[in-house]
Amino acid sequence: MxxxxxxxxxxxxxxxxxxxxxxxxxxxxxxxxxxxxxxxxxxxxxxxxxxxxxxxxxxxxxxxxxxxxxxxxxxxxxxxxxxxxxxxxxxxxxxxxxxxxxxxxxxxxxxxxxxxxxxxxxxxxxxxxxxxxxxxxxxxxxxxxxxxxxxxxxxxxxxxxxxxxxxxxxxxxxxxLTDNKCEYDFPRWGDVPGILAELVAPCRQEERLVKAYDGAESLIGIASSLYQAASDEAQKEWESRLEQAQDLESAGKKLLEKRLEGATGSRYRRSREQFMSLIHTWCALLALRASGIPPEALPNREIAENMGDLPEKVGEKRAFKILDHAGVLLSSLRVNVNDELALRAFCLNASLKSGM
Ligand SMILES: [Zn+2]
CATH class of the missing domain: 3.40.50.300 (P-loop containing nucleotide triphosphate hydrolases)
Structure with a gap:
C-alpha cells in the first residue's frame, strides 16, 4: 500500500x-x-x-x-x-x-x-x-x-x-488524485495535442461536423502509420538474420518470418496503446484544467502546455464529458474494436454530442 x-x-x-x-x-x-x-x-x-x-x-x-x-x-x-x-x-x-x-x-x-x-x-x-x-x-x-x-x-x-x-x-x-502519467514515443505523437485541441475547440454549430471529420481523418492517419512504423523497425532489427536465412531451407525461413511477424505485432500493440493513452491523458488534463487545477499540479503537463485558455472555453462540464468519451475509446480498443470506427465515434462524440 x-x-x-x-x-x-x-x-x-x-x-x-x-x-x-x-x-x-x-x-x-x-x-x-x-x-x-x-x-x-x-x-x-x-x-x-x-x-x-x-x-x-x-x-x-x-x-x-x-x-x-x-x-x-x-x-x-x-x-x-x-x-x-x-x-x-x-x-x-x-x-x-x-x-x-x-x-x-x-x-x-x-x-x-x-x-x-x-x-x-x-x-x-x-x-x-x-x-x-x-x-x-x-x-x-x-x-x-x-x-x-x-x-x-x-x-x-x-x-x-x-x-x-x-x-x-x-x-x-x-x-x-490524477495519475495520468503516460509514456509515448510513437511516430507523430507530437501532432496529437494539436489535433485534439482543434477537435474540441468551441465553434459554430454548422462547423462541428467538419471538425469531427477532419479530426478523425488526422487521428486515423496517425493510427495507420503505427503499423508501418512497427514493421519497419522490426525489419531493421531482424535484417541480418533475414539475410542469413536466404540459405536456409523453407521451414527455417517460415519460422523466421513468423517471429518477425510477432515482433512487429508486439511493437504495434505497444505504440497503439500509447497512442490511445495519450488521447485519454490529454482529455484528462483538459478536464482537470477546466476544473481549476493549476497546470503545475498535473502529471504530463508538457502535453497540456499549448492549451492556452481552451479549458475555460470548453468548460468543466463538457470537458468531463469529453473525458468520458476518451475513456470509452480507451476501453473499446482493449477489446479489439476496429480502430478506425472507434476513432470516428470518439471524434463525433467529442465535437458534437458533448457540446450540447
Ligand atoms: Zn496516528
Missing amino acids: HDWAYFEEHFPMVLHALKRAKKAGTLSHAYLIVSTNADFRREFPLLLSCLAVCSSPAEDGAPCGKCVNCTKVLEDLYPDSHTLAPTSKAREIVIGKDAEDIDTLRWFEAQFHLSASGASGWKIGIVQEADTMNESAQNAFLKTLEEPPGKCLFLLTTGRASRLLPTVRSRCQILY
Missing part, C-alpha cells in the same frame, strides 16, 4: 490543503476522491481517515500512521468506520429495503445513526466507486450528506465523477 509520504510526493498541493484543514480544524465532512487509479481510490480513503483520527499527528498535521487509531484504520479494524461498495454481482449500489439489507445505502446510513462514536469522536463512511450508486440511491444519500448525523466524515471515491449527480458532487469537496 502507498503511504502518506507517497501521496505527499505525488500530489503535494492536495495533501498540503488537507493538512492545513486538519490543523485549522476545518476538515470537510465529505470528500470526493477522483482518480483514474484504482489503487489510489482504495488506499487514499484510509489515509484520509488516519488524518482525521490520528492521536499524534506531526507538527504540520500529517497523520503518524503508527498510533492506535491510525493502526486500526490501516488494518481495517477501526470500529467506527463503515464501507459501502458495489456488490460483485450487479456492480451497483442500491437504496435497499431497510437497515438489515446489507451492502445497501439504507444499511450503510443506519450504521451512523446506530453506533456511538469512539475515542476519536469521528464516524467514518467510505463509499467506494460512488458512481455505481444508482440515481435513487444518490438522491437518498443527499440528505445525509447535507445533514450528517454527528461528527461524520464521508469519503466517496470515483473514477468517473461525471456519473455522479451534480447535487452530490457539489456537497463534497473534490480531491483530484
